[in-house]
Amino acid sequence: MKIGFDNNEYIRRQKEHIQERISKFQGKLYLEFGGKLFDDYHAARVLPGFDVNGKIRLLYEMRQDAEIIFCVSADDIEKTKVRADLGISYDMDVLRLIDDITAMGIPVNSVVITRYTGQAAADAFARKLTSRGVKNYIHRPIAGYPANVNYICSDEGYGANPYIETTKPLVVVTAPGPGSGKLATCLSQVYHEQRRGVMAGYAKFETFPIWNIPLKHPVNLAYEAATADLNDVNMIDSFHLEAYGETTVNYNRDIEAFPIVKTILTKITGDENFYRSPTDMGVNMAGYAICDDEVVREAASQEIIRRYYKAACDYKQGKGSKAAREKIELIMQQLNLRPEDRECVLPARECREKNDAAAAAIQLEDGTIVTGHASDLMSASSAAVLNAIKVMANIDHEALLIRPEILEPILKLKINILGSRSSVLKVDDVLAALSIAAATNQTAARAMEQLTKLRDLDMHSSQMLHNGDEGTLRKLGLRLTCDPEYPSKDLYF
Numbered sequence: 001m002k003i004g005f006d007n008n009e010y011i012r013r014q015k016e017h018i019q020e021r022i023s024k025f026q027g028k029l030y031l032e033f034g035g036k037l038f039d040d041y042h043a044a045r046v047l048p049g050f051d052v053n054g055k056i057r058l059l060y061e062m063r064q065d066a067e068i069i070f071c072v073s074a075d076d077i078e079k080t081k082v083r084a085d086l087g088i089s090y091d092m093d094v095l096r097l098i099d100d101i102t103a104m105g106i107p108v109n110s111v112v113i114t115r116y117t118g119q120a121a122a123d124a125f126a127r128k129l130t131s132r133g134v135k136n137y138i139h140r141p142i143a144g145y146p147a148n149v150n151y152i153c154s155d156e157g158y159g160a161n162p163y164i165e166t167t168k169p170l171v172v173v174t175a176p177g178p179g180s181g182k183l184a185t186c187l188s189q190v191y192h193e194q195r196r197g198v199m200a201g202y203a204k205f206e207t208f209p210i211w212n213i214p215l216k217h218p219v220n221l222a223y224e225a226a227t228a229d230l231n232d233v234n235m236i237d238s239f240h241l242e243a244y245g246e247t248t249v250n251y252n253r254d255i256e257a258f259p260i261v262k263t264i265l266t267k268i269t270g271d272e273n274f275y276r277s278p279t280d281m282g283v284n285m286a287g288y289a290i291c292d293d294e295v296v297r298e299a300a301s302q303e304i305i306r307r308y309y310k311a312a313c314d315y316k317q318g319k320g321s322k323a324a325r326e327k328i329e330l331i332m333q334q335l336n337l338r339p340e341d342r343e344c345v346l347p348a349r350e351c352r353e354k355n356d357a358a359a360a361a362i363q364l365e366d367g368t369i370v371t372g373h374a375s376d377l378m379s380a381s382s383a384a385v386l387n388a389i390k391v392m393a394n395i396d397h398e399a400l401l402i403r404p405e406i407l408e409p410i411l412k413l414k415i416n417i418l419g420s421r422s423s424v425l426k427v428d429d430v431l432a433a434l435s436i437a438a439a440t441n442q443t444a445a446r447a448m449e450q451l452t453k454l455r456d457l458d459m460h461s462s463q464m465l466h467n468g469d470e471g472t473l474r475k476l477g478l479r480l481t482c483d484p485e486y487p488s489k490d491l492y493f
Contacts, residue, residue: 025201
């Protein structure tokens with residue numbers, strides 16, 4: 001696949017920029033870390049060449065000078081808010097991230113439970129952290145926040161928050177998702193440091209929007225599509241334009257919040273020029289690492305189309321809004337994109353029409369389109385995956401990788417013993433059977449070896465998939481889209 005982004009250059013520049021900020025603030029920087037620490041697949045999709053774990057790799061390189069604070073909202077804990085990509089709650093994701101980061105040798109300082117007003121679930125989470133030896137702190141809402149700056153920057157405001165003892169020059173403040181209180185935690189710490197005579201600084205690590213590429217560049221529009229449910233809008237940073245005469249891109253929430261953030265930082269530090277614009281606050285060198293603009297434009301355009309299908313399916317299922325879907329449609333119109341401008345879409349639909357059955361199509365790395373349709377034994381997704389790995393392994397299309405006498409008992413077990421409502425084998429069922437067949441069948445073994453090559457390939461289904469199939473396909477790394485059509489008339493989907 002074509003590369004459009006130099007990840008090594010990005011890491012080098014990002015690291016240098018962070019070190020410059022640490023020096024600027026006399027050796028203490030609180031860095032608000034937006035986005036995902038691990039598995040940033042959105043960035044990898046729109047910037048081909050971006051390392052999905054590039055952020056954590058950067059922190060690993062700086063681990064001698066860095067420590068991490070996690071924030072999680074008590075409201076999100078109480079509501080059992082779930083990460084859509086992983087299917088786990090925010091509080092459980094914090095535990096997962098602590099395990100992964102600690103295993104890498106990067107110090108984790110503590111967890112801050114923000115917006116605490118006595119939520120029982122938050123109390124239980126704090127007890128769990130304490131019992132496992134993880135330091136944790138409680139931050140309560142501040143009256144008048146964010147307008148009453150004098151009260152916020154007082155002993156009754158930030159001063160009422162417990163001070164978090166840190167020892168490293170770089171303190172990364174991150175969270176499992178948005179709205180977790182990262183900014184407030186950073187500013188609270190800057191306030192406490194100032195009271196202790198430490199000239200600590202604040203900065204924001206963000207990848208999107210990229211400030212030094214055009215406002216309507218597909219990469220920046222792909223960010224708008226990804227956050228359509230939040231109604232984020234990319235804008236010209238008017239503060240930066242006024243201060244420096246330079247046109248840069250930021251997004252509406254940062255621009256709207258900047259006057260308040262600037263006022264708070266000025267009140268805490270006494271420095272009116274702490275930052276002159278939201279762009280000043282950012283640490284974002286991604287734009288300098290784009291090495292092939294045409295490649296990233298095409299990749300971002302494809303991501304926008306994928307986001308359209310996701311929004312359309314979410315709306316169909318009542319999980320998303322019509323406004324989010326329509327916003328992405330408007331973005332597509334700006335770039336003259338159609339839902340069919342995705343190579344695997346029409347072949348999947350044509351396969352469905354031809355066989356009068358659900359169908360799926362996978363585009364291989366060389367551009368070949370492989371299709372599969374539902375049968376009495378397996379789902380369309382299962383058939384498409386098997387057909388794809390056959391092609392990649394140069395196995396004849398007519399060759400049977402798994403004999404029916406192996407598949408049929410599995411299906412009977414699922415229906416008659418386990419009470420499954422599904423009348424076909426899903427992808428994980430078929431792959432389990434394939435792994436058994438591979439133990440004695442060299443052809444099946446050759447096909448199994450191709451599974452890892454499915455990662456980052458595009459796939460389209462003529463209908464929405466059950467969670468089981470969708471989850472397995474995403475674990476395989478396939479970039480899946482679906483037509484917003486239910487697989488049956490059953491209400492329980």
